[in-house]
Amino acid sequence: MAGVDVGGGGGKKRAVDAEINMIPFIDLLLVTISFLLITAVWSHMARLNADAQVPGKPSDDPPTNPEKPKDLHIEMRGTEKFVLQWKQGQQVVNSVELPRKEVKTVQNNVEIIRFPELAVKIAEEWKTHGQHAAATDDKTDRAVLHTDNKTEYKFIIGVIDALYATQRDRAFPTKTEKIPAFNVTFAVN
Amino acid sequence: MPVHKPERRLLHFISLAFVKKKVAGGGQRPVVAGLSLTSMIDFLVVTVVFLLMSFSASGEIGLPKGIQLPKAENVMDMVDAPVVAVTGRQVLVDGKYAGNTGSIIEADRLQIIEELKAMLKQRRDTWISLKKDKPFPGVVVLTIDQNVPALVVKSVFQTAAMSGYPNVSFMVDSLPHAK
Numbered sequence: 001m002a003g004v005d006v007g008g009g010g011g012k013k014r015a016v017d018a019e020i021n022m023i024p025f026i027d028l029l030l031v032t033i034s035f036l037l038i039t040a041v042w043s044h045m046a047r048l049n050a051d052a053q054v055p056g057k058p059s060d061d062p063p064t065n066p067e068k069p070k071d072l073h074i075e076m077r078g079t080e081k082f083v084l085q086w087k088q089g090q091q092v093v094n095s096v097e098l099p100r101k102e103v104k105t106v107q108n109n110v111e112i113i114r115f116p117e118l119a120v121k122i123a124e125e126w127k128t129h130g131q132h133a134a135a136t137d138d139k140t141d142r143a144v145l146h147t148d149n150k151t152e153y154k155f156i157i158g159v160i161d162a163l164y165a166t167q168r169d170r171a172f173p174t175k176t177e178k179i180p181a182f183n184v185t186f187a188v189n
Numbered sequence: 190m191p192v193h194k195p196e197r198r199l200l201h202f203i204s205l206a207f208v209k210k211k212v213a214g215g216g217q218r219p220v221v222a223g224l225s226l227t228s229m230i231d232f233l234v235v236t237v238v239f240l241l242m243s244f245s246a247s248g249e250i251g252l253p254k255g256i257q258l259p260k261a262e263n264v265m266d267m268v269d270a271p272v273v274a275v276t277g278r279q280v281l282v283d284g285k286y287a288g289n290t291g292s293i294i295e296a297d298r299l300q301i302i303e304e305l306k307a308m309l310k311q312r313r314d315t316w317i318s319l320k321k322d323k324p325f326p327g328v329v330v331l332t333i334d335q336n337v338p339a340l341v342v343k344s345v346f347q348t349a350a351m352s353g354y355p356n357v358s359f360m361v362d363s364l365p366h367a368k
Contacts, residue, residue, distance in 0.1 A: 022226055029233040036240035046264030047330060047358035052350035110335070112260045112364070149297060149340035153333050156342060157259040157361060164263035180263065186343050188299060 048160050051142065051183040070131050072122070072143045072182065076100075076151065076159055082118055086129045094129060096121070102158065113158035119165040126166050126181050133181075135171040143182040160184050252332060253281055259335040261361040268358065270328040271312055273305065275337055275345060282308045290341045299340065302348045309352035329354040 068089040075083035081100050086093040098121050103114040132139045143163050147156060164180040197205040252258070255276045274281040280288040280302060288304035309329065317325055329349045333342055349357050 022230070026226075026230065026233065029230070029237055032237050033233065033240060036237070036244055040240065040243070044363040045258075045267050045360055046261070046363035047267055047360055048261055048263075049265060050346070050357045050359065052346055052355045052357045107260070110257060110260060110362075114262075147339040147343075149338060149343075151339040152335065153337045153339065153342050154259040154335035156339055157261055157335070157359060160359070161261040161263055161361075164261075167263075186346055188343070188347070 048157065048164060049180075049183065050160070051185045069142065070129060072125065072129070072141065073146060073187070074122075074143060074159060074163070075146045076155070077146060077148045082115075082121075082159075084121065084125055086125070094125075096125065102155070111154065113154050115158050115162040118159065119162035122163055122182075123166040130181060133168055135169040135176060138170075140179070140183045141181060143184045144187050145184055146187045253284065256332060256334045257336070258332070258360060258362045260364045262364045262366055264361060264363050265358075267360070268328055268330070270326070270330050270358070271309065271354075272330045272332055272360070273309075273345060273349065274332040275341060276334060280305050280345065282312070290344070293341055293344050294338070297340070299344050299347060301351055302344060305345070305348050306352045309349060309354060313353045325353070326356065327354045328356040328358065330358045330360050332360045 070086050070088045070093060073083075073085040073087055075085065079100065082098045083095065084098065085095045098118060101115070101117050103116060105112045105114070126133075126141065130141050132141050145156065145159060163182050163184055166181040167178045168181045169176050170179040199205050199208050253274045253276045256274060272283055273287070274284075275290065278289050278291045278294075279286065280290060282305065285308070286304075287308045288302040290302070293300045293302070313325065313327075331342075331345060331349070333345070346357055
């Protein structure tokens with residue numbers, strides 16, 4: 001029997017040192033390892049946040065001359081290009097076009113879609129036109145995604161991922177954290 | 190007769206040293222190899238400690254069968270919120286049936302899924318009645334297969350918004366950041 005002898009007792013007296021039986025100890029360790037391996041999570045779920053604010057009731061005391069926010073509209077309906085437009089209300093402030101170059105990789109039979117050039121361009125655009133860059137600003141710029149009905153979800157996620165690559169500092173009472181510079185929503189049309 | 194210090198014996202006429210010598214091979218390489226328990230136990234303990242540290246007691250949100258999540262890099266940690274899953278043509282809320290997307294695809298236009306709306310509203314009302322002193326977070330997590338068309342995604346998104354859940358999160362499989 002496996003055991004750890006921690007010295008021997010002598011004579012007829014009860015032994016001073018006991019022998020620890022290692023078999024149940026090893027069994028326990030093996031069972032614990034098996035349990036933890038079986039229940040282990042090997043895939044890491046995460047989320048991409050989006051904003052679905054719908055208009056509420058009109059305020060009784062509307063603000064006088066409210067400044068319209070500048071939103072970034074990402075047009076991804078075309079197969080050849082993206083169109084990035086900064087709009088203030090209906091007025092187009094700036095518009096740029098970008099060739100649609102997706103990077104497709106396959107990992108465990110799952111196709112991963114990335115738009116690295118779009119991510120770089122969005123970061124540049126935000127530096128020029130973004131309205132909420134200050135760390136103390138609790139609001140974020142809004143990005144509106146225009147897709148056609150047939151576009152597959154993975155391409156939408158690819159664009160949202162590129163959008164959230166642009167990050168800024170956000171100061172909280174005790175620390176400063178990096179947060180996405182945009183909050184995304186969908187255009188209905 | 191000289192007096193010897195008593196030694197361990199198998200039987201009164203067989204000394205244990207004699208048996209040990211036989212088992213060990215009498216100077217040759219022993220047939221039975223010894224197992225170093227100390228290193229084995231050390232290894233097991235380290236493994237247990239590592240697994241315990243990486244163990245998530247809260248469990249993992251179960252994915253319905255047939256959903257292949259898209260992968261993304263710039264992600265946030267998961268939150269505890271109702272999970273709306275879209276698999277094939279079925280819509281599920283926390284695993285319970287909450288509508289069908291077939292009519293949306295056939296109509297080819299954005300629609301509100303009434304069953305999903307009713308179920309989400311009911312959950313919202315339950316939450317508010319249970320936690321009257323806290324503001325309702327309005328967070329819902331969408332678990333959608335990566336090949337589902339945008340029309341369905343937008344319909345589910347709008348339905349969630351209309352049901353009082355303005356903070357919609359898309360569940361993805363996290364990718365390590367590319368360097």
